Amino acid sequence: MALTAVIRVPSRALLRPWARLRDAALGWIEPAGGGGVEVSAQRFASQKVLVEPDPAAGVAVMKFKNPPVNSLSLELLTELVISLEKLENDKTVRGVVLTSDCPGIFSAGLDLTEMCGRNPAHYAEYWKAVQEMWLRLYLSNLVLVAAINGASPAGGCLIALTCDYRVMADNPKYCIGLNETLLGIVAPFWFKDNLVNTIGHRASERALQLGLLFPPTEALQVGMVDKVVPKDQVQSTALSVLAQWMAIPDHARQLTKNMMRKPTADRLLKQRDADIQNFVSFISRDSIQKSLQMYLEKLKQKKG
Numbered sequence: 001m002a003l004t005a006v007i008r009v010p011s012r013a014l015l016r017p018w019a020r021l022r023d024a025a026l027g028w029i030e031p032a033g034g035g036g037v038e039v040s041a042q043r044f045a046s047q048k049v050l051v052e053p054d055p056a057a058g059v060a061v062m063k064f065k066n067p068p069v070n071s072l073s074l075e076l077l078t079e080l081v082i083s084l085e086k087l088e089n090d091k092t093v094r095g096v097v098l099t100s101d102c103p104g105i106f107s108a109g110l111d112l113t114e115m116c117g118r119n120p121a122h123y124a125e126y127w128k129a130v131q132e133m134w135l136r137l138y139l140s141n142l143v144l145v146a147a148i149n150g151a152s153p154a155g156g157c158l159i160a161l162t163c164d165y166r167v168m169a170d171n172p173k174y175c176i177g178l179n180e181t182l183l184g185i186v187a188p189f190w191f192k193d194n195l196v197n198t199i200g201h202r203a204s205e206r207a208l209q210l211g212l213l214f215p216p217t218e219a220l221q222v223g224m225v226d227k228v229v230p231k232d233q234v235q236s237t238a239l240s241v242l243a244q245w246m247a248i249p250d251h252a253r254q255l256t257k258n259m260m261r262k263p264t265a266d267r268l269l270k271q272r273d274a275d276i277q278n279f280v281s282f283i284s285r286d287s288i289q290k291s292l293q294m295y296l297e298k299l300k301q302k303k304g
């Protein structure tokens with residue numbers, strides 16, 4: 001990946017301690033003596049989230065890279081939020097395409113190994129990171145376009161739903177949807193709210209109860225995605241759409257986005273701790289742990 005953009009990063013000495021952890025996570029290195037430091041965009045490419053900025057166009061492409069299936073591990077979620085925050089603070093960037101670096105998979109959703117056989121403190125930490133990812137994406141001031149170049153179940157679908165526009169590859173093997181009930185678990189209310197805001201109440205009720213995974217043409221019909229194109233045109237189409245959205249003055253578009261989305265985000269913001277407690281007690285139940293373990297086993301056996 002050849003990247004030339006230069007990003008100005010303040011001296012670590014001036015940053016809060018968490019920012020030092022962030023720098024370490026992103027692999028930024030400050031030279032000895034350290035006033036502000038210029039880092040090339042290549043350094044911006046962290047391990048699990050690759051960011052390719054195009055300052056001339058005012059956009060960036062963010063690619064998830066957590067093989068084999070881009071499951072949303074704690075590490076990936078943390079990097080995603082950090083990378084997004086950095087882009088939000090970068091005055092040269094107004095829009096971002098979210099896509100995958102893993103062939104055939106946009107994201108397999110939440111990492112089941114983060115929700116299985118761990119302790120309550122881990123579940124709480126993990127769920128807080130999932131909430132944070134959703135809130136940051138859903139309320140982002142940037143124009144976000146999802147270039148869905150592969151399967152996108154559950155949490156993968158949620159990421160796409162936070163975007164302002166969704167372009168999906170036309171391969172009928174790629175499916176998208178909130179399939180939680182198939183795993184014996186329940187989509188949280190804010191997943192549901194995001195879906196209802198996108199496809200409406202009746203279609204959501206059916207999709208959520210049945211855990212429907214829609215192939216691209218059906219996803220288009222129900223309004224879960226906005227455009228279906230051949231696989232090799234997904235990213236270029238997403239970039240064209242981004243350019244159209246960016247033709248609107250930022251302040252007017254951002255205020256409108258906020259007006260449309262804030263009430264939904266506020267529902268979670270008002271009860272974040274209770275939502276974490278609900279998740280921890282739900283996921284810790286023996287019956288739920290058994291369901292998840294059986295589901296993971298089934299995924300593994302599929303190969304053999």
Ligand SMILES: CC/C=C\C/C=C\CCCC/C=C/C(=O)SCCNC(=O)CCNC(=O)[C@H](O)C(C)(C)COP(=O)(O)OP(=O)(O)OC[C@H]1O[C@@H](n2cnc3c(N)ncnc32)[C@H](O)[C@@H]1OP(=O)(O)O
Pocket residue numbers: 068069071105107108109110111112113151153154155156179180183185186187188278279282283296299300302303
């Ligand atoms: C009252 C209620 C209160 C609160 C709510 C409480 C809790 C519920 C909230 C939980 C919300 C959950 C959201 C989620 O996102 S759950 C995850 C759902 N994801 C899925 O169902 C997708 C599962 N995966 C697949 O279907 C396929 O893997 C996929 C993506 C189509 C790709 O298929 P393929 O290319 O054939 O790859 P494999 O299936 O062979 O998988 C390769 C490898 O990856 C492992 N894996 C797959 N998915 C996950 C995952 N999500 N997490 C972790 N690991 C995953 C798979 O087991 C294989 O592993 P191996 O070791 O065999 O290589």
